[in-house]
Amino acid sequence: MALLTFEDLAALDAGDAQVAQFKEDYRRQGYCWLPSFVSSDVVQQLQCEAARLFEASADNSFRSTEDHTITLDSPSAHTDTATTQQSSKCLIAQDRLPTESQLLRLFRSPGLIRLLSLIIDRPVYCSDDPLGGVYYNVFEEGDALGWHFDRSPFFVNLLVSLPSEGGGGQFEFFADGRPQQEDADSDDVLPPVYEAGVARVARGEDVSKVVRPPLAEGGIIIFQGRRYMHRVTPVVGAGERRINAILTYADAPGFVLNTYTRQTFFGR
Ligand SMILES: O=C(O)CCC(=O)C(=O)O
């Protein structure tokens, strides 16, 4: 596929073959990949910005370390301990970004919002959360995201800086998507047969359908995180770092995080 920059993509129309391909990828394989979404200059600016914020003050980021189930609940006495997952990472909240940040500009750009709406086939709006609208994730040695299903239907993830070869920090997902639920309220319940399958993957017993999309710095992955179980493998090696930015969009204006989520991931 020819590499399309942000400017090329922002100009695409609903009837464009490229948009149809992204839509089809997203629907059929659970994700679509926009390589080189931002130019290498912008990638470098974002790398510098994130590193500067991260290193300038411990107050600029918050480290969360959690044990959780694959549906992101707290493990209880009834949880199969072999499927309990560990996640740890540091987040740099949106309110720590300088007003002139390219990441803020990208997050709010009408071109990206329009493109997303076309790909996922419904209107999307920027999250209004002052901390969790758009934020950097920093994974250092030993950090990872355990296997999980997201609470929100999709995520938009810009890869800013990847560890070197062999340094881990790989995004992986289980190719069997969870069956679509008729009843939106039952969304957190996994059908028993399906649950047995994902438990084998979460226990590391079955990797036959684990997919590792080839991601690269500067690209964006739009992923159906509530339908497909996914993880980020541990970062391996002193000094290795993985930095990505999550851009949060909602199906209605005015979305904000609840107090619990803000406390857990941003510490305030
Ligand atoms: O950073 C990634 O590749 C995955 C992020 C993710 O799973 C999440 O934010 O829920």
Ligand SMILES: [Fe+2]
């Ligand atoms: Fe996720």
